[in-house]
Amino acid sequence: MALRPVQVNIKALDDSAVGRFWAEALGWGVSSEGPGVTNVEPGGGFVWPDPVAVCVDVVAVPEPKTATKNRVHLDLATTSAAHQAELAARLQALGATPARVGQGDVPWTVLADPEGNEFCVLEPRDIYRDTGPIARVVVDCTDPRAMARF
Template sequence: MALRPVQVNIKAVDDAAVGRFWAEALGWSAYRPGGTTYVGPSGGLVWPHPAAVCVDVVPVPEPKSATKNRVHLDLATTSAAHRTELISRLRTLGATPADVGQGDVPWTVLADPEGNEFCVLEPREIYRDTGPIAAVVVDCADPRAMARFWDEAIDWTAHEVTDDQASFRSAGGAGPYLEFLRTPGAKTVPDRVHLDLLPYPGDDKEAEVARLRALGATDLDLGQGDVPWTCLADPEGHEFCVLAPS
């Protein structure tokens, strides 16, 4: 048994507008299959996508607080010219510069129209074939501990585990990386961005949830009520959901 990351969940007051931003930012399409805005590769709605980790923008009534998200997206670029063009286009779409204490770094930190931070990376060989999302990045206190939990939680392969960083990617080597970076500060508020995981066809969702609890996940009540998915938190409190197979 194992789970696969299938989408990044982003909360927004105006999910349609934020969804359009991310569709344009990633060169994908925005779909409205229900009460959310789903952003995935163009050519028609495919869920779950076999390679990409897509974006699902979910409407909420509360705007983002001033607190920096502990989960964010890193966007890949293929050349210096591509990076310059992408940053310019993102600014035109409504992205704004963000200062999260990054100092003098070779990447650029921006925020989407509702303040969710993300990074536009300089070209890096490791991300040459990830698609537009290079990595889903999670701030944490102990990357090694996060690696132990997530290595058992999902079916992705660990690529690097050190005191400062842990990274995973799908066993097939497709799509983005999942990275845990040692970051000062502790998690204090629910995040606006989290991962959604999905069991494989034929697997028992409740058995998967029980397995995650045994690994150290805890139940999470965000006021979700009676829903078909299960909200959990990893050992450092990062929220994630286990979705019901369709």
């Protein structure tokens, strides 16, 4: 049986502020399980776990993010080159900043949320046309084949 992620956690000093950023970024809403956890999820009759949405939980932590690149990050989908440019600009207006993580010259835009958590705004790709705003959850690891087998 194949596994399918339904939720990803993002660590933040201020879960509420970072949760609001991600809600605006994805066009979703926020809720809370209580202090220290902000849930970001689609609206409109959403029932967790949704078969098509990967939800985001922003969890409060006591220490700020280190300068090290996150091992897990989100890739956001776009539908055209104009949409990619508009989304990157809108996210920067919301508080995202350009990020350098050793990506070199690539067709996607690498940004960081207001607390420095990296993510990518992908160029349009047919494979992600029907994914919703989150195209994929990326795990950075030394041996991807071993991680996939696990």
